[in-house]
Amino acid sequence: MSDRLLAAALFVAVFLIYNANGREVGNYDSQPTKYAARELLLRGTLALNYVVGATPQLMERPAFVAARDGRYRSAYSPVPAIVAAGLCWPLWKAGVIDIRSPLGANVIAKLSASILTSAAIGLAFLAARRYTSSRRAAFVALALGLGTGYWSTTSQTLWQHETVAFGLGIAVLGFTAPDARIPALLASGAGLALAGTSRPQLAPAVAVLLLGVVARAGWRRAMIPVAIAGVAAAALITAHMQWFGTILGGMPILEALHPRVHATESTFTLSTDGFLGLWISPNRGLLVFSPVVLGVLAGYAQMRADRWRGAAPWCAAAALAQYALYSAYAVWWGGHTYGPRYMLDVLPFLVPLAASVGMRNLPRASIAALALGFTWSVVVAGLGAFVFPNERWNLMPEDVDRHHERLWDWSDMQIERAWHAGPSPQNFSLPPFGADG
Numbered sequence: 001m002s003d004r005l006l007a008a009a010l011f012v013a014v015f016l017i018y019n020a021n022g023r024e025v026g027n028y029d030s031q032p033t034k035y036a037a038r039e040l041l042l043r044g045t046l047a048l049n050y051v052v053g054a055t056p057q058l059m060e061r062p063a064f065v066a067a068r069d070g071r072y073r074s075a076y077s078p079v080p081a082i083v084a085a086g087l088c089w090p091l092w093k094a095g096v097i098d099i100r101s102p103l104g105a106n107v108i109a110k111l112s113a114s115i116l117t118s119a120a121i122g123l124a125f126l127a128a129r130r131y132t133s134s135r136r137a138a139f140v141a142l143a144l145g146l147g148t149g150y151w152s153t154t155s156q157t158l159w160q161h162e163t164v165a166f167g168l169g170i171a172v173l174g175f176t177a178p179d180a181r182i183p184a185l186l187a188s189g190a191g192l193a194l195a196g197t198s199r200p201q202l203a204p205a206v207a208v209l210l211l212g213v214v215a216r217a218g219w220r221r222a223m224i225p226v227a228i229a230g231v232a233a234a235a236l237i238t239a240h241m242q243w244f245g246t247i248l249g250g251m252p253i254l255e256a257l258h259p260r261v262h263a264t265e266s267t268f269t270l271s272t273d274g275f276l277g278l279w280i281s282p283n284r285g286l287l288v289f290s291p292v293v294l295g296v297l298a299g300y301a302q303m304r305a306d307r308w309r310g311a312a313p314w315c316a317a318a319a320l321a322q323y324a325l326y327s328a329y330a331v332w333w334g335g336h337t338y339g340p341r342y343m344l345d346v347l348p349f350l351v352p353l354a355a356s357v358g359m360r361n362l363p364r365a366s367i368a369a370l371a372l373g374f375t376w377s378v379v380v381a382g383l384g385a386f387v388f389p390n391e392r393w394n395l396m397p398e399d400v401d402r403h404h405e406r407l408w409d410w411s412d413m414q415i416e417r418a419w420h421a422g423p424s425p426q427n428f429s430l431p432p433f434g435a436d437g
Contacts, residue, residue, distance in 0.1 A: 001134075003125075003126060003129050003134065004126075006125065006134060006138065007122035007123070007125045007126050008122065010118075010121055010122050010125050010138065010141055010142070010145070011118045011119060011121065011122040012118075014117070014118045014121050014142075014145045014146065014151075014155075015114055015115065015118040017146065017151070018114040018117060018118060018151060018155040018156070018385075019110070019114055020385075021156075021385050021386050021424075021427050021428070022427055022428035022429060022430050023106075023110070023424065023426045023427050023428065023429050023430055024106040024107075024109045024110040024113075024156060024157050024430065025152075025153075025156035025157055025385070025388060025389075026106070026109060026156075026157040026159075027157070027335075027336060027337075028061050028062075028063065029062075029063045029076070029159065029335070030109070030157045030158065030159035031058070031061070031063065031064075032048060032063045032064055032073075032074030032075070032076065033074055033076060033080050033081050033084075033109075033158050033159050033160075034081075034084070034105045034106070034108055034109035034157070034158045035048055035051045035074075035105050036048060036073075036074050036078060036081035037080075037081040037082075037084040037085045037088070037105070037108050037109075037112070037158060038085075038099050038104060038105045038108055039051065040081060040082065040085040041085050041088065041089060041092060041099055041108075042099065042100070046073065046074075046078050046081060046082075047071035047072060047073060048064060048071070048072040048073060048074065049071055049072050051064075051072070052064060052072045059072070062075065062253065062254055062257055063075045063076065063250075063254070065244070065250045065253055067243040067244055067250075068242075068243065068244060068245050069242065069243055071243075073243055073250070074250070075249065075250025075251065075253055075254050076159070076160060076249075076250065077160065077197060077198050077199065077200065077236065077249070078239065079163060079194070079197045079198045079236070080158055080159065080160055080162070080163040080198050081158070083112070083116070083163050083166075083194075083198075084108055084109070084112035084113075084158050085108075087111070087112045087115055087116075088108050088111060088112060091111070097111065097431075098431075101431075103429070103430060103431070106430060107430055107431065108158065109157045109158035110156065110157065110158075110430060112158050112162070113154065113155050113156060113157055113158045113159075113162040114155045114156075116162040116163055116165065116166040117145070117150055117154045117155035117162050117165050117166070118145075118155070119166050119169065120145075120150070120162075120165040120166045120168070120169035120348070121141050121142075121144060121145035121150070121169075122141070122169075123166075123169030123170060123172070123173050124140065124141045124144050124145075124169055124172075124348065124351050125137050125138060125140070125141035126173055127169070127172050127173045127176050127351050127352065127355070128140040128141060128351055128352075128354065128355035129355075130176050130177075130178070130352075130355070131176075131352060131355035131356045132355045132356070132357075136355070136357075137355060139374075140351060140354045140355050143292045143295070143354070143374055143377070144347060144348075144351065144354075146377075146378045146381060146382075147290055147292045147374055147377030147378050147381055148289075148290045148292075148293070148344065148347060148377065148381060149289070149290070149338070149339050149340065149341060149343075149344045149381065149384070150165065150344065150347070150381075151378075151381040151382065151384070151385050152338050152339065152380075152381045152382075152383070152384025152385045152388060153337065153338060153339065153341055153344060153384065154344055155385075156385065160198050160199040161199070161341070161344050161345065163194060163195070163198040163199075164195045164198050164199045164202065164344075164345055165344070165348060166194070166195075167190075167191045167192065167193070167194030167195030167196075167198060168191060168192075168195045168345075168348035168349070169191070169348055170187050170188075170190060170191030170194070171187065171188050171190075171191025171192045171195065171209060171348075172191070172311075172315065172348050172349065172351055172352070173187060173191075174186070174187025174188035174189075174190075174191060174225075175188050175209060175212065175213065175311050175314070175315070176311040176315075176352055180213075180216065180217035180218075180221050182224070185213070185217065185221055185222075185224040185225050186224060186225070186228070188209070188213055188225040189224055189225030189226070189227070189228030189229055190228055192206045192209060192210065192225065192228075192229045193228050193229045193231075193232035193233070194232070196229060196232065196233060197232045197233060197235075197236045199345065200236070200248070200249075200251075201325065201326075201345075202322065202345060204318075204321035204322050204324070204325050205318040205319070205321055205322040205345070205346075205349065206229065206318075207321075208314065208317050208318040208321045209314060209315070209318045209349075210222070210225060210226055210229060211314075212308075212311070212314030212315075212317070212318070213225050213226070214226075215308060215314070216308075216309070216311075216314070236249075255267050258330060258331065261401055262330070262331045262335070262401045262402070263401065263402040263403075263404070264330040264331060265330075266330055267329070267330055268328045268329060268330060269328065269330050270328060273332065273404070273407075274326070274327035274328060274329065274332035275327040275328075277327075277332055277333065277407060277408075278323065278326060278327050278332060278340055278342065278343055281333070281340075281407050281408060282407075282408065282409065282410045282413050283333075283393070283400075283406065283407050283408075283409070283413060283414045284332075284333045284334070284339065284340050284407055285340060286339075286340045286343045288413075288415070289339040289340060289377070289380050289381070289415070290339075290340075290377040290380070290381070291373040291376055291377060292370065292373040292374045292376075292377040293347075293350070293377075294369075294370075294373060295354060295357055295370050295373065296350045296353045296354045296357075298357040298366065299312065299352075299353035299354060299355070299356040299357045300353070303316055303353060303356070310352075311352050312352040312353050312356055315349040315350070315351070315352050315353065316349065316350075316353060318349045319346045319349035319350055322345060322346050322349070323343070323346055326342040326343070326345075326346075329342070331401075333400065333404070333407050335394075335401060336389070336394040336395070336400070336401065337394070338384040338388040338389070338414065338418075339380075339384060339414075380415055383415065383418040383419060384418065386423050386424065386427060387418040387421050387422065387423055387424055388418060388424070389424070390418075390421050390422065390423070390424040390425070391414065391417035391418040391420075391421035392417070392421070393412075393414040393417045393418075394414075
């Protein structure tokens with residue numbers, strides 16, 4: 001089977017798995033994006049006036065913002081909504097989905113998120129294939145797609161992470177190309193532009209990878225991806241200025257809520273909580289929820305051999321830069337979520353490192369540990385997809401956003417709660433699983 005066919009097969013497989021729970025797993029903050037996507041399809045606008053007019057209670061939610069142009073808008077980037085509308089338009093026109101139905105926005109959210117995340121897995125396989133055999137590249141892709149929050153979070157609703165996953169998948173595939181040809185440079189620029197405008201918090205990683213393009217391809221050729229990313233950023237800033245009067249859009253409005261909602265007094269803080277918590281917190285640590293990621297460390301030797309000539313060192317540097325930002329963020333745990341939501345943005349950069357492990361002969365003990373870590377990671381991610389938020393860990397016995405000590409409570413782990421809670425009653429509620437009443 002050719003690499004492209006295998007990538008397509010991986011896309012189909014994970015897409016079916018992502019939709020096996022038959023529901024969208026959204027939250028308060030993700031709702032404006034899916035409604036904006038539907039409004040763009042129905043009325044050709046990203047404004048949410050019709051939405052809040054039909055459901056006035058939504059005006060009380062911080063992510064629905066009364067913008068300076070007199071319209072209600074999402075506090076988050078409009079890019080994921082635009083991408084989702086583009087994906088769903090042909091399906092709507094062909095009669096495959098009904099976006100006017102009561103669950104139409106939910107269908108848009110789940111379908112577009114699962115498509116984009118599944119595509120990211122196919123792209124991860126193609127990038128990994130440049131370092132190792134097709135079998136090992138498929139393992140890397142499946143570990144990313146089924147052994148992390150890509151299954152339990154990214155693929156379950158439309159917000160930011162799903163578009164970031166797809167954009168970074170394109171960027172890493174272009175960046176790992178063996179030579180700096182025009183298609184690879186275009187892919188790097190387009191992918192970084194899509195990811196960076198979907199989630200501006202990715203600025204550190206985007207900057208590092210663009211610097212890597214300059215170092216590996218030279219200034220002249222690097223101007224292609226730099227220009228693409230720059231034009232995209234300028235377009236987003238222009239929209240933010242017009243709608244909110246600030247280059248950061250609606251984010252300052254959300255950040256101002258931290259003292260009341262998250263019991264923090266600043267946006268950033270230098271503390272060991274975030275630096276360690278994103279890795280080993282029992283309720284937000286990446287190595288607790290997805291220990292298969294430890295296999296990346298085995299690729300360190302190859303990264304050292306490549307030095308700065310190869311793609312892996314630059315990808316690792318981008319991952320570290322992004323991790324540094326998130327770990328210094330006061331709300332490093334990511335609010336009411338399942339597992340390390342912020343670390344999902346770091347994972348695509350680790351694909352070259354993970355794939356380079358396949359170039360070295362690992363001891364049997366390491367292979368056994370990797371298999372065990374993969375099994376645990378898949379089970380934990382599956383629990384999130386079928387159970388969260390039915391375990392009610394984020395709110396009981398106390399709201400984790402205000403009682404941060406719970407993030408370090410090994411006696412009350414979110415994973416264990418999910419194991420005992422049972423499947424969410426909302427499973428199989430989306431068409432064609434249930435009635436769209």
